[in-house]
Each structure stands twice: as C-alpha cells, then as structure tokens.
Amino acid sequence: xxxxxxxxxxxxxxxxxxxxxxxxxxxxxxxxxxxxxxxxxxxxxxxxxxxxxxxxxxxxxxxxxxxxxxxxxxxxxxxxxxxxxxxxxxxxxxxxxxxxxxxxxxxxxxxxxxxxxxxxxxxxxxxxxxxxxxxxxxxxxxxxxxxxxxxxxxxxxxxxxxxxxxxxxxxxxxxxxxxxxxxxxxxxxxxxxxxxxxxxxxxxxxxxxxxxxxxxxxxxxxxxxxxxxxxxxxxxxxxxxxxxxxxxxxxxxxxxxxxxxxxxxxxxxxxxxxxxxxxxxxxxxxxxxxxxxxxxxxxxxxxxxxxxxxxxxxxxxxxxxxxxxxxxxxxxxxxxxxxxxxxxxxxxxxxxxxxxxxxxxxxxxxxxxxxxxxxxxxxxxxxxxxxxxxxxxxxxxxxxxxxxxxxx
Numbered sequence: 475x476x477x478x479x480x481x482x483x484x485x486x487x488x489x490x491x492x493x494x495x496x497x498x499x500x501x502x503x504x505x506x507x508x509x510x511x512x513x514x515x516x517x518x519x520x521x522x523x524x525x526x527x528x529x530x531x532x533x534x535x536x537x538x539x540x541x542x543x544x545x546x547x548x549x550x551x552x553x554x555x556x557x558x559x560x561x562x563x564x565x566x567x568x569x570x571x572x573x574x575x576x577x578x579x580x581x582x583x584x585x586x587x588x589x590x591x592x593x594x595x596x597x598x599x600x601x602x603x604x605x606x607x608x609x610x611x612x613x614x615x616x617x618x619x620x621x622x623x624x625x626x627x628x629x630x631x632x633x634x635x636x637x638x639x640x641x642x643x644x645x646x647x648x649x650x651x652x653x654x655x656x657x658x659x660x661x662x663x664x665x666x667x668x669x670x671x672x673x674x675x676x677x678x679x680x681x682x683x684x685x686x687x688x689x690x691x692x693x694x695x696x697x698x699x700x701x702x703x704x705x706x707x708x709x710x711x712x713x714x715x716x717x718x719x720x721x722x723x724x725x726x727x728x729x730x731x732x733x734x735x736x737x738x739x740x741x742x743x744x745x746x747x748x749x750x751x752x753x754x755x756x757x758x759x760x761x762x763x764x765x766x767x768x769x770x771x772x773x774x775x776x777x778x779x780x781x782x783x784x785x786x787x788x789x790x791x792x793x794x795x796x797x798x799x800x801x802x803x804x805x806x807x808x809x810x811x812x813x814x815x816x817x818x819x820x821x822x823x824x825x826x827x828x829x830x831x832x833x834x835x836x837x838x839x840x841x842x843x844x845x846x847x848x849x850x851x852x853x854x855x856x857x858x859x860x861x862x863x864x865x866x867x868x869x870x871x872x873x874x875x876x877x878x879x880x881x882x
Contacts (some may be wrong), residue, residue: 618771
C-alpha cells in the first residue's frame with residue numbers, strides 16, 4: 475500500500491504542470507450554460523490524449539470518459555459551464571487569460587469548476603497509467619448546464635443514458651475538505667398583475683411595482699426568521715430577479731414578477747415552504763409558481779425539470795465517507811475534515827433525487843468563485859489528483875446496480 479501511495483503521489487507530481495496548463499486552456503474557452511460545445515470538445519480531446527479507452531459526448535452534451543470495467547462504478551464529476559461574466563470592469567484580471575502567478579491560476583471559472591475539471595481528467599490519466607481501476611469502473615464526467623439548473627445533467631445521465639453508478643464524487647470547491655451534504659433549493663416566481671393605465675393619471679389603476687415592492691419587503695423580513703440546521707446551516711430566502719412587462723414609459727406595467735431563491739433545511743417541507751410564500755403575498759392576487767426549467771442544451775435536447783430540490787446529507791459512517799477518509803489519510807498522512815457546501819451542486823439530483831451516495835472534494839474555496847479572486851492553487855490540483863486516483867482502491871465491495879424507477 476505504501477509503495478502504491480508513493481507511485482500515485484509521484485504520478486500526480488508528473489501531471490501537475492500539464493493539469494495547470496490544461497486549466498488555463500479551459501479558462502480561455504468561454505463556456506456559459508447552453509454554450510459549452512467548445513469546452514466539451516477540448517475536454518474530450520484531453521481525455522483521449524491522456525489515454526482514456528473511451529471518451530465521448532452524450533446526447534445531452536455531457537463529456538463522458540470511462541476507465542476500467544470493474545463491478546464498482548464511481549463517477550468523478552466537474553461541471554464545465556460557467557456563470558455569466560457580468561461587468562468586465564469588475565474583474566481585477568483578464569477573466570479569460572488564465573494568468574499564472576504565485577503558484578495559482580486565475581480566471582473565470584477557475585474555482586467553479588474548471589479547476590476540479592482539470593484535476594479529475596488528469597486523475598483519470600493516473601488511474602489508467604497505474605492500473606488503479608482493476609476492480610472498478612471510473613467514469614469521469616464533464617457535466618453541463620449546472621449554472622442554470624443544477625442536477626439536470628444527471629437527469630440526462632441517469633434517465634436518458636442509463637449510466638447509473640454506485641458512488642459519485644463532485645469536484646466542486648471544498649477547500650480540500652470532504653463535503654457530505656448541502657441545503658436544498660427552491661426557485662419560486664411570483665407574478666403580480668397590475669392595471670396598465672396611463673401614467674398621467676395613476677390613481678385610476680394599480681401599479682404592480684408598488685405591490686411587488688411590499689412582497690419584496692416581506693421576503694427580506696422573513697429571512698431572519700427561518701430555521702437553522704446544526705450541520706447544514708441556516709435556511710435563507712432572497713430576491714434574485716425583478717422584471718416588468720414592457721408597456722412603454724407612459725403606462726403602469728401590466729405585470730411585475732420576481733424570482734426568489736429559497737435555501738432549505740431538512741426540518742422544512744414543500745407544503746410548509748409554499749404556505750410561507752402564500753403568507754408573503756397575503757392580501758394580493760399574486761401568482762406563485764415553482765419555476766419549471768425547460769431550456770435546451772447546446773445539443774438541442776430538452777429535459778424539463780422542476781426547480782425544487784431537497785436538502786441532503788450522507789451519514790458520517792457511510793462506506794463512501796470511510797473510503798474517502800482512508801484515501802485522504804493514505805495520500806496526506808492526516809485525518810480528513812468533513813464539511814458541507816453553502817452553495818448548491820449536482821448532489822441535489824445524484825443524492826437528493828436518485829439516492830446515489832455522493833460526496834464532494836475539490837480544489838479552491840467556494841468563496842473564491844467571483845471576479846475579484848477566482849483562482850485555484852496548483853498545489854491543490856496536484857493533491858486532488860492524488861486523492862481521486864487513490865479513491866478507487868479504497869471503495870467497498872458492491873452489489874450489482876439496481877435500476878431505479880424513472881423519476882420526474
């Protein structure tokens with residue numbers, strides 16, 4: 475075991491420079507959600523260059539590389555899309571240059587999630603080189619559309635491609651800690667209808683902007699009253715988008731709508747949450763809807779999904795947690811820290827909906843995913859590669875996968 479550990483660590487060191495350069499190449503390719511075709515092609519090309527026996531792009535647009543053909547199937551995931559770049563002037567460096575300074579790679583998506591992507595792709599290369607998948611099938615996935623709708627890529631992989639694993643590892647940033655859960659998330663749209671009279675005589679109509687403003691104030695007041703979970707943290711609520719139908723500058727708007735992000739903890743349920751929204755809108759005729767996402771991928775496939783995602787946790791003594799802890803101990807010679815995400819991940823589908831045991835382990839920190847400090851340490855890339863490559867050797871024995879019933 476010690477000899478294998480040394481071989482894995484040495485291989486990660488050999489791949490360090492190329493993984494960092496690959497990250498810079500990924501950063502240089504814009505990859506907004508539903509426009510990931512360029513970066514998907516680059517990921518597939520890198521997988522093949524790394525000696526993957528199979529690397530392809532599925533019908534939805536996910537990049538899927540496979541190493542080994544053992545009974546235990548594990549997915550290593552990184553999403554390849556990025557959020558919108560926003561105001562370019564707010565960036566303190568060129569977001570697409572992949573600047574390398576002081577042992578760090580800077581750029582849009584470096585932390586979320588292209589650093590993890592570079593690490594899992596080259597961890598796959600190490601697994602292939604050292605024959606570390608003798609008893610496992612390691613599936614390396616570059617998933618799409620996560621920024622617009624987390625989990626959707628796995629609705630495609632599980633329900634369309636029928637690619638069911640025993641375990642999933644998400645390489646979202648965790649600060650090199652093992653994450654075992656996250657809060658749920660509901661995306662709610664509230665629409666208030668107005669009376670679009672002429673602005674010269676507003677008293678004859680109803681200004682939906684004024685009405686929606688009161689609802690926004692109610693949302694803000696509710697945030698401080700929401701429950702907290704000892705492990706996952708506090709539930710939250712926040713308005714993320716406001717818009718009105720266009721009626722011209724001289725008329726009151728016909729409709730005004732807001733989008734509300736609601737983070738959920740385990741002691742909450744759907745009925746209670748929706749009742750809260752009705753209370754927020756009490757005294758109005760507001761329409762309250764859970765957002766239904768139905769946008770096509772860059773390959774044109776549409777997979778409608780409701781944006782109500784349950785919270786999830788994996789128990790501390792689960793075999794996957796124990797395997798990850800043993801792999802971490804082997805590589806780093808110390809005990810791993812367990813943690814949880816603040817943000818939302820594909821885990822809402824892999825674990826929350828499909829109940830596939832899921833953990834997270836990735837380079838950088840969640841808080842670095844932004845224009846001021848979006849970066850990954852090259853040391854983190856090397857360490858993550860060694861961890862991912864070691865993990866298959868510590869996985870527990872598994873039974874054949876039972877195909878679950880089709881989910882919504």
